[in-house]
Amino acid sequence: AQSVTQLGSHVSVSEGALVLLRCNYSSSVPPYLFWYVQYPNQGLQLLLKYTTGATLVKGINGFEAEFKKSETSFHLTKPSAHMSDAAEYFCAVSDKVGGGADGLTFGKGTHLIIQP
């Protein structure tokens, strides 16, 4: 079975500062990894994904994440936070592209707060 742990249910950063949202996963096979963002009163949107190939993945809105197999991590970063980045961020894992019987397994989410 796969699982996802997001460290920190709330993260607060100043506008212009580095954003780092942590995600660790557990999977018995090479994982497919995703970050989704949820803005208030909206559904989730895909930020970026890692399936195979280059371990540094770039997504929308200036976000990127690096797959580190040795650390079983897929942390999300952005060099400079913007007020519009305030949202809930979810890390997710799948053990196959097709999602399998478990679908996507999501972490509990991290609420990103941007301080002016």
Next chain:
Amino acid sequence: DSGVTQTPKHLITATGQRVTLRCSPRSGDLSVYWYQQSLDQGLQFLIQYYNGEERAKGNILERFSAQQFPDLHSELNLSSLELGDSALYFCASSVGTDHEKLFFGSGTQLSVL
């Protein structure tokens, strides 16, 4: 706007009742997924349909059922409702059968009183 439409946006009902949540996928998407989001459980995968057929099943209770119709819209039926069923229910769609890129609707907030 993701192109996925969910109705209603809010639903308030009593314990023991039955409700139906509706989802219209993005034009051209054949797969529909249902997720439940609650404070204690987080986001949980319930069930997936592809072109009218059940494709994958997650943590869906026996009191819950779903179907996908020939026009590809889907309905999630929740019966014998309990207080613990109060949650945000999301529908998502994708072109094929994989989870590589899901498009989520805005959800239906269910409150069981």
